[in-house]
Amino acid sequence: MARRHVMEFERPLFALEDKVVALKRMDVSADPELAAEIEALSAQIEVLRDQTYRDLGPWDRVQIARHPSRPKTEHYIAALFDDVLELHGDRSYGDDEAMFAGLGTFQGRRVVILGHRKGTDTKSNIRRNFGSPHPEGFRKAMRIMQMADKFGLPIVSFLDTAGAFPGIEAEERGQAWAIAESLATLSAVGVPVVAVGIGEGGSGGALAIGFGDRLIMLENSYYSVISPEACASILYRDSAQASSAAACLKMTASDLLGMGIIDEIVPEPVGGAHHDPAAMFVAVGTSVGRALLELSGIHREELVATRYERLRAVGAYAP
Amino acid sequence: MPISDWFSAREARRYTRVSEGASAPASDVPDGVWIKCETCHKTIYEGDLVANMRVCPSCGHHFDVPAPQRIEMIADEGSFLETDGHLAPADPLSFVAAKSYAESLEGGRAKSGLNEGVVTGTAAIDGIPVVLGVMDFRFIGASMGSVVGEKIARAFELATERRLPVVMITASGGARMQEGMFSLMQMAKTSAAVQRHLARGLPYVSVLSNPTYGGVTASFPVLADVILAEPGASIGFTGPRIIEQTIRQKLPKGFQTSEFMLEHGLIDEVVPRGELRSRLALLLNYLTPRVSDGGAS
Numbered sequence: 109m110a111r112r113h114v115m116e117f118e119r120p121l122f123a124l125e126d127k128v129v130a131l132k133r134m135d136v137s138a139d140p141e142l143a144a145e146i147e148a149l150s151a152q153i154e155v156l157r158d159q160t161y162r163d164l165g166p167w168d169r170v171q172i173a174r175h176p177s178r179p180k181t182e183h184y185i186a187a188l189f190d191d192v193l194e195l196h197g198d199r200s201y202g203d204d205e206a207m208f209a210g211l212g213t214f215q216g217r218r219v220v221i222l223g224h225r226k227g228t229d230t231k232s233n234i235r236r237n238f239g240s241p242h243p244e245g246f247r248k249a250m251r252i253m254q255m256a257d258k259f260g261l262p263i264v265s266f267l268d269t270a271g272a273f274p275g276i277e278a279e280e281r282g283q284a285w286a287i288a289e290s291l292a293t294l295s296a297v298g299v300p301v302v303a304v305g306i307g308e309g310g311s312g313g314a315l316a317i318g319f320g321d322r323l324i325m326l327e328n329s330y331y332s333v334i335s336p337e338a339c340a341s342i343l344y345r346d347s348a349q350a351s352s353a354a355a356c357l358k359m360t361a362s363d364l365l366g367m368g369i370i371d372e373i374v375p376e377p378v379g380g381a382h383h384d385p386a387a388m389f390v391a392v393g394t395s396v397g398r399a400l401l402e403l404s405g406i407h408r409e410e411l412v413a414t415r416y417e418r419l420r421a422v423g424a425y426a427p
Numbered sequence: 428m429p430i431s432d433w434f435s436a437r438e439a440r441r442y443t444r445v446s447e448g449a450s451a452p453a454s455d456v457p458d459g460v461w462i463k464c465e466t467c468h469k470t471i472y473e474g475d476l477v478a479n480m481r482v483c484p485s486c487g488h489h490f491d492v493p494a495p496q497r498i499e500m501i502a503d504e505g506s507f508l509e510t511d512g513h514l515a516p517a518d519p520l521s522f523v524a525a526k527s528y529a530e531s532l533e534g535g536r537a538k539s540g541l542n543e544g545v546v547t548g549t550a551a552i553d554g555i556p557v558v559l560g561v562m563d564f565r566f567i568g569a570s571m572g573s574v575v576g577e578k579i580a581r582a583f584e585l586a587t588e589r590r591l592p593v594v595m596i597t598a599s600g601g602a603r604m605q606e607g608m609f610s611l612m613q614m615a616k617t618s619a620a621v622q623r624h625l626a627r628g629l630p631y632v633s634v635l636s637n638p639t640y641g642g643v644t645a646s647f648p649v650l651a652d653v654i655l656a657e658p659g660a661s662i663g664f665t666g667p668r669i670i671e672q673t674i675r676q677k678l679p680k681g682f683q684t685s686e687f688m689l690e691h692g693l694i695d696e697v698v699p700r701g702e703l704r705s706r707l708a709l710l711l712n713y714l715t716p717r718v719s720d721g722g723a724s
């Protein structure tokens with residue numbers, strides 16, 4: 109069995125659970141008081157579990173969003189789409205595995221699928237660069253956006269990246285150019301665009317495929333202009349202050365719904381999506397299905413105009 | 428006189444005046460201010476630097492240019508009319524850390540005499556009417572919050588409506604962290620405004636000056652028909668410090684300079700400041716739609 113991943117805020121709960129597991133291994137018949145203690149501790153666990161997972165702070169949610177067992181783009185694709193056909197390459201430099209692009213059938217409807225793709229183990233994470241695309245990843249996504257526009261296929265995108273990759277080659281090949289062109293392209297496609305934040309929404313690299321006619325976020329996903337660690341190292345000269353920075357940045361789904369940046373929050377199973385992936389897939393499928401239904405039948409000019417108005421409305425100014 | 432006072436004095440005249448050769452009149456030159464060039468380490472008299480378009484007379488190092496002076500260098504005398512100058516930032520996240528956003532904004536205003544990190548308006552360049560946007564790094568690094576994004580989007584909309592070319596002169600540290608997602612979304616907003624402008628067959632030229640980074644680079648500046656850059660400007664998406672920390676290796680010499688970007692096919696030309704105005708005029712002459720060309724109108 110893989111080593112269990114314990115998040116900071118879960119430590120007291122897991123410690124108590126471990127204690128009960130250890131007690132249960134002992135001979136209960138030899139000690140009549142033991143059974144009573146196990147029962148008492150088990151009740152305590154239920155209370156503590158409830159406390160641990162209720163009212164999660166921003167930093168707790170960031171940890172859930174990054175949890176290694178959290179369902180990833182490929183899991184949502186497998187669960188929600190039929191006849192999936194992955195398409196490769198940017199037709200110029202290479203194929204970036206950190207970005208998924210392809211075709212699929214969602215509830216009987218033909219769509220284009222885009223998504224940041226993290227790995228599920230060390231090997232796949234190295235191939236996929238931990239979900240941080242290079243310019244060719246964004247250019248592949250852009251190419252497939254144009255295909256969606258040409259063939260009138262709605263776009264469903266899944267956001268899960270710490271950000272665009274910060275490297276020498278990424279700069280040499282125009283990381284900023286690729287992101288900007290992707291933004292411009294996505295703003296103008298004449299098909300419905302539904303973006304779903306499933307985990308990490310790391311700045312420009314997330315935004316490149318991360319806005320549209322509906323922006324949906326999972327309860328414990330985040331979307332931020334800067335990572336809490338980088339923000340903390342600027343603000344406090346200490347990346348260990350990431351927890352405070354996460355709070356300052358107002359990056360949780362509920363913050364962003366409150367500010368009118370996103371349209372909808374999909375509630376997660378208690379403790380996070382990884383506690384019950386199947387239930388999570390159903391909930392996401394329901395939300396995406398509803399969004400696509402609402403957007404179907406709208407003329408392409410109207411879709412683009414409305415999307416532009418949505419973007420134009422984002423901002424806060426002094427009175 | 429500190430440089431900020433010098434600019435507020437100019438500010439009072441709405442920075443639409445231009446003296447011959449874009450050099451400041453003698454009365455505007457502060458007394459006794461000496462500046463050390465970071466490239467050749469020579470000491471330059473502030474007045475000489477201003478007279479030389481803030482380019483080091485010894486080595487050609489291009490110093491940062493405050494927006495008002497940049498407008499004087501680029502626009503025809505008296506042609507600039509500011510738009511949306513009243514638009515001022517709010518504090519949507521009530522951002523408080525070691526330093527509050529409110530304090531940073533106050534500092535930006537004091538340093539620059541401006542309401543925000545970009546100045547937009549209509550102008551003429553060698554008689555060609557344009558919409559002009561100029562960023563001012565002194566205002567919180569001209570990072571792109573709601574107001575910067577909004578002013579840029581409005582500038583493009585104005586140009587689209589009047590069928591005018593757009594010229595943007597950039598300098599920015601990137602996104603404005605203190606406005607969180609409001610800031611990030613300005614990347615999409617400004618890119619969408621550029622897209623609409625270009626889709627109507629209208630020209631857009633950008634000039635990247637030192638430094639242009641992050642979420643600003645990755646939006647409106649690099650979507651231009653023609654991208655120019657000033658010599659030696661630092662341009663990129665991720666800052667060099669973060670890249671070094673991530674990849675744990677030293678960056679090559681000249682990485683992320685204008686010349687590096689030219690070499691990698693990402694910009695059209697590196698243009699020294701002294702030639703910028705005439706180069707823009709030449710370009711706009713080529714790109715501004717005319718019926719007489721017999722091409723698509």
Ligand SMILES: [Zn+2]
Nearest residue numbers: 464467483486
């Ligand atoms: Zn010098």
